[in-house]
Amino acid sequence: GDSVTQMEGPVTLSEEAFLTIxxxxxxxxxxxxxxxxxxxxxxxxxxxxxxxxxxxxxxxGFEATYRKETTSxxxxxxxxxxxxxxxxxxxxxxxxxxxxxxxxFGQGTRLTINP
Amino acid sequence: xxGVSQNPRHKITKRGQNVTFRxxxxxxxxxxxxxxxTLGQGPEFLTYFQNEAQLEKSRLLSDRFSAxxxxxxxxxxEIQRTEQGDSAMYLCASSSPRGRYEQYFGPGTRLTVT
Numbered sequence: 001g002d003s004v005t006q007m008e009g010p011v012t013l014s015e016e017a018f019l020t021i022x023x024x025x026x027x028x029x030x031x032x033x034x035x036x037x038x039x040x041x042x043x044x045x046x047x048x049x050x051x052x053x054x055x056x057x058x059x060x061g062f063e064a065t066y067r068k069e070t071t072s073x074x075x076x077x078x079x080x081x082x083x084x085x086x087x088x089x090x091x092x093x094x095x096x097x098x099x100x101x102x103x104x105f106g107q108g109t110r111l112t113i114n115p
Numbered sequence: 116x117x118g119v120s121q122n123p124r125h126k127i128t129k130r131g132q133n134v135t136f137r138x139x140x141x142x143x144x145x146x147x148x149x150x151x152x153t154l155g156q157g158p159e160f161l162t163y164f165q166n167e168a169q170l171e172k173s174r175l176l177s178d179r180f181s182a183x184x185x186x187x188x189x190x191x192x193e194i195q196r197t198e199q200g201d202s203a204m205y206l207c208a209s210s211s212p213r214g215r216y217e218q219y220f221g222p223g224t225r226l227t228v229t
Contacts, residue, residue, distance in 0.1 A: 004157075006157075036220075042222065043119075043206070043220045043221055043222040043223060044158070044206065044208075044220040045220070046217060046218075046219075049217070089157050089158075091157070093216075101146075101210070101216045101218075102148065102160040102163060102171070103148075103150075103158070103160065103208075103218060104160070105157030105158050105159070106157050107155070107156050107157050108155070108156070108157050
């Protein structure tokens with residue numbers, strides 16, 4: 001079945017550092033790809049998404065590009081802030097047209113940013 | 116739009132007891148999903164409804180689990196004869212075709228089985 005593999009955590013960076021969190025996927029169809037973020041004590045929030053190959057999703061300074069040739073959707077941010085400390089989840093679904101669009105998640109990467 | 120709400124937020128129960136959780140989706144969202152998240156893992160799909168119809172169930176959803184959405188609005192997830200392995204965060208999400216089925220999550224119900 002479909003699966004998502006994320007970079008192991010935890011990841012600790014200093015403020016203003018460059019961030020990359022790797023995500024690769026396995027899917028039989030043409031999935032949409034997502035990054036969700038879970039701040040301490042809060043629910044999952046959609047951070048960004050891409051629905052087809054070569055699409056770039058972006059939000060709050062974060063970016064990720066849907067790379068079909070490498071089956072990847074790596075999350076990047078040029079300069080992280082303490083407020084970015086959270087757990088980040090990469091996810092896919094079956095796409096807009098078919099099925100339940102249930103989400104398949106990676107295991108999550110805990111990010112801590114030190115001032 | 117008040118977002119997806121879940122009650123209770125925390126539940127501690129003894130092994131063998133039954134528990135029921137409630138999810139209120141964003142109004143007019145026709146799809147409702149349940150996921151389970153254990154410590155250090157990503158959420159795993161359990162089941163989903165389109166309006167009142169339960170259209171898919173994961174193999175994770177054993178016979179002790181039952182979910183309903185009687186009027187196509189709120190949903191309940193019941194676990195009978197709880198086991199310690201049921202301890203997890205239970206997440207609810209909802210979506211609508213207008214939003215291209217983007218899923219919005221509630222804060223979750225944390226279940227601890229002692």
